[in-house]
Amino acid sequence: MLRRFSLTTRLTVIYTLVSALVLLGMAWIIAMTVSRHFEELDGDTLQDKIHLIQGIVAKATSPIDLRERLEDSLQNHPGLYVQIDDQAGASLFASSAFRFPDWLVRPPAGLSLQAVTTWRDGEQEYRALSALVPRHDPLGGDLRVWAALDTHHHADFIRSLQTTLWTYLALAAMLSGLLGWWVARTGLAPLRAMKTRAQAVTAHKLDERMPAEAVPIEMADLAESLNDMLARLQKDFQRLSEFSSDLAHELRTPISNLMTQTQVALSQPRNADTYRDILASNAEEFQRLARMVSDMLLLAKAEHGLLLPSAEDISLAAEAQALFDFYEALADEKGVSLNLTGEGYVKGDRLMLRRAISNLLSNALRYTPMQGQVRVEIGTTGALVSLSVENTGAEISPELLPRLFDRFFRADKSRSHPDSDGAGLGLSITRAIVQAHGGVAAVSSFDGKTRFTLSFPAR
Template sequence: MNSRYSLTTRLTAFFTLASAFVLVGLGSLVAISIDRHFVELDRDALRDKIHLTREVMGKATSPQDLKTRLDDVLHSHEGLFVNVLRGQESLYSTPDFQFPGNMVELTLRARLGVASWQTQKHAYRGMAQSVSMPDASEMPLQIWVALDIAHHKHFMYSLIQALVAYVALATLVAGALGWWAAKNGLAPLRTMRTRAMAITAQRLDERIPSHAFPIEMADLATTLNEMLRRLKEEFDRLSEFSSDLAHELRTPINNLMTQTQVTLSQARTTAEYQDILASNAEEYQRLARMVADMLFLAKADHGLILPSTERIAVHDEASALFEFYEALAEEKQVHLRLSGEGDVCGDRLMLRRALSNLLSNAIRYTPPGEQIAVEIQGDVHGTTVNVINQGPSIDAQLLPRLFDRFFRADKSRKQLDSDGAGLGLSITQAIVHAHRGRISVSSISGTTCFSMYFPSTKIVGKLPTTDA
């Protein structure tokens, strides 16, 4: 059915068609049963007439006497026709009546042994029966009898007309009742539609009261409410993200504008211009990194980040990063420790970036003289990488938001020597999710632990590959 039709129209049409089908089937069953009953009545009547004819034949003393007796019988039995044959010779035949030439074959093939035929004006049912003579030397007789069934046909015609009219009227009534039932049954859906239309971007906290609807629609209302809850959360995150993004971009842009305006306010030496351009280049690099990170996260949100697949020894990657951060760790007076073995099937550069983000974050917030530990635990189910550092504990209420974009647990902890924009943990989470893993964080008694879990490819299946 065309999808442009309303649900009420569809239900009405389906209900009407189903009702018509049932009514037509019931009417046909009634008509067939009555017609079969008439055939059975006619069969019994024909047998009685054959029996009566045989009795008359048994009393007749001559062919002329037989004719006289049968004429008297037929005179008192209106609508009865008889034909008595010996071979091809007709011993008696009802005047002005013609039996079919293949009467015997018709009887043998007919339903219930009753042959039916029709002329231009009348309809008949008949039966043929062979009668053996007492004298075996004589040829058996054939008795053909027929009844005029015009009254049966007239009754069936009137019955079929009545049934057709009733089926048509009943179908119309059923269609009207179906429309009424569908319209009233779908009234809660229209109410739900009205409530849903009242929900806007400024009113995402509105909910559809599921208890006010039938059970079938209550599930739909609950699902819609859950969808609205997720939309509101994402909308709030997007609004907060847009605000944070504007704030993060405003600082370097204002720096560039201010520094440029001050520079143009008076003539400068070549060395001064070079220093200013070098300072501007740093701000441009910061903006470029921020834009690149945002592009990466946008691709991750849309499933466009597909890691290539290769077997990676996490211990080797961590060792390489330790060499890279060794100078910074010595400057911060922080000790790095690596332990454990494990393999991950995924993208080497992405895995190194995730681990690098956690290490740089740990170095930034670990007090001097403390230690940062990277513990690797691998088994048949997967590999877990823990990055543990000592330092101020993070409020438990803030832990779920650590992976939000531009979020910092303590705004005052943004250091002047840091060029981070609050995207490192978000990128790390996106990388772990791209590898079908999970990441979590805990902070208890001055110990903060970031844990990345990468499942075995035997459990999650082979990751999609990319040439990027």
């Protein structure tokens, strides 16, 4: 049921119940202690009265003298009742207007009357003690003495104490509830502040952060976690916005070309060769669109963990050498030298790794100037196998390096390169392939050289 209420209400109810239980237990202990104290006090009083009666019996010279002495003594002890019987059961003395119960005067077999006995008569409660007193008059024999006390003054005090305790309990529980509500509301104020900040977060305002410095230690971790989540969301949302913009830009060009060529072809009748040229041009644009869609699908699978590489032993040097043979003609045309050093083995998908290395080599050859150099270095360091592709040429600005692996990103602002019809997805695909193999991709650019490094777990 408490789930329907706010956290402040739950804490208030729980705090009030706990306080009430604690106060109730304390009140019960006080009442029991006072009642036990009165029982012990009445027991001591009855023992004193028994000793007093023993002294009176010792001094009495006859039953008449005993009766007179007891009547004189009882006048000074209100609420004390006495009954004395001889061995034959005949009553020698009994307090007027009071009658001891028959079960007390003539107890059944097995009932001991050596301890204080308590009983009620209507609303009155009595405590009695019995004892055998030696008789010193000429008749001799022991006397059975019963002494009883009326405990109404104790009962009145206990009732007054209970009333006071119950009143205090009710007031204290109410005060505890108010204090509990105030403490809970004050303690949860940082949560309300975090709620206000969270409500201010929108798709156009992702820079809001939780007040981690102004909240208690118990909530600081939560605030930091929420801030980290908001930072990731802001970054991902920004990347998604940039990706949408870049995607629209990349798709607009081939679609615009297709529409323009088609409209021109339909504007007037043309011969078969002209239509054939237009269809061939359209086919190239369709191929470009198909490659772009295929690359985007590959990236989507990689980001969602659906890219599962096969497991086989692969020599990185052999794969790089095979790609050298493929790009040899292009390198010779530009006068670029290709160099390969080192060896390393990894376990993974051969075609996927070859595509990743091919993307780096293609990039390196594209941006390497005439008579430049492309070096591929392979090495093993501890539990990692690394493959680096380094090319000479213009350096890349440090602020652009972190974005080189983003989709559709190009360092040159023209968004295209005269020697390439790529869509700017090559490096993104390379990083996705490396991550699918449990590795990482990095880039650095200094001293007129740009180096891409792929690191994999060793075989």
